[in-house]
Amino acid sequence: MAAAEDHALAARIAADTGDLLVDLLENREAGDRALSGIEHLGDRTAHEFIVAELARHRPDDAVLSEEGYDDQDRLTASRVWIVDPLDGSSDYGWSATWSVHVALVEDGRATAGAVAVPGWETTWATEPSPIPVMSRVGNIPLILVSRSRRHLDGKLLHNAMEVEVAAxxxxxxxxxxxxRGEADAYVHGGYLYEWDTCAPAAVAQSAGLAACRIDGTELEFNKAHPATSGLIICRPELRDAIVEAMAPVA
Ligand SMILES: [Mg+2]
Structure with a gap:
């Protein structure tokens, strides 16, 4: 199991990477504002920082990063850090909806993790875990979906449940x-990579939320092809209804 120091390290690296990415935006040349290249610079800078921090503090652990070479030696490693240095790259510099994911996986399960959302000035971690939100957002559950799948996933959810859907x-x-209780669920019917899902699912579960694949089965990480067949993160009481609604794409 992850040690207290692993939870703290995940949180610290995610937060510091978020700060680094904010500094990068604030210090870019005025002429760069029109260039889309900032997201690539952000991806690379954040990746190099995270890899260097993990090499310094956890030299024996394997690393799987969206921006790095996938060294398959990780498949036999007992501890693997799965990181997305910059999730939501296309929003970086244009909106608050981008994040940094750092998670530790042991025996296929995420045992520690953190998600930094600099646009909301917060880093959430598995320890101390977020305080569970007790009240629903409204009478009708609000479900978040991905922009690229809003019509497909939104339609399936609307067909089966009385819900509001936002992308x-x-x-x-x-x-x-x-x-943080602003929505009741996040549902994605298509494939995602493990660096998209690992840290967010670990943090959500530590807050008492349900997190599973689109067919309701348990999430597994550090697979040879590091993809997840869909994702549901939700208030536990909504889980079964969402799994049923999404069955056509499961
Ligand atoms: Mg990324």
Missing amino acids: LGSAGVKAMAVV
Whole structure:
């Protein structure tokens, strides 16, 4: 199991990476504002920082990063850090909906993790875990979906449940919107990569929320092909109804 120091390290690296990315935006040349290249600079800078921090503090652990070479030696490692240095790259510099994901996986399960959302000036971690939100957002559940799948996932949810559906960028931001009680669920019917889902799911579960694949089965990480077949993060009482609603794409 992850040690207290692992939870703290995940939180510290996610928060520091978020600060670094904010500094990068604030210090860019005025002429860069029109360039889309800022997201690539952000991806690279954040990745290099996280990899260097993990190499310094956890030299024996494997790392899987969206921006790095996938060294398959991770498949036999007992501890693997799965990171998305910048989730929601296309929003970086243009909106608050981007995040940093840092998670530790042991034996296929996320045992520690953190999600930083600098636009909301907060980093959520698995320890201390977020305080569970007790009250629903409204009488009708609000479900967040991805912009790219708003019509498909939104239609399936509307067909089966009385819900409101809204689209938002970044998997981490949508998950943390549920953690902080601004929405009741985040649902994604298509494939996601493990760096999209790992840290957000770990944080959500530590806050007492349900997190599973689109068919309701348990999330598994550090697979040879590091993808997740859909994602549901929600208030526990909504889980079964969402799984049923999404069955056509499961
Ligand atoms: Mg990314």
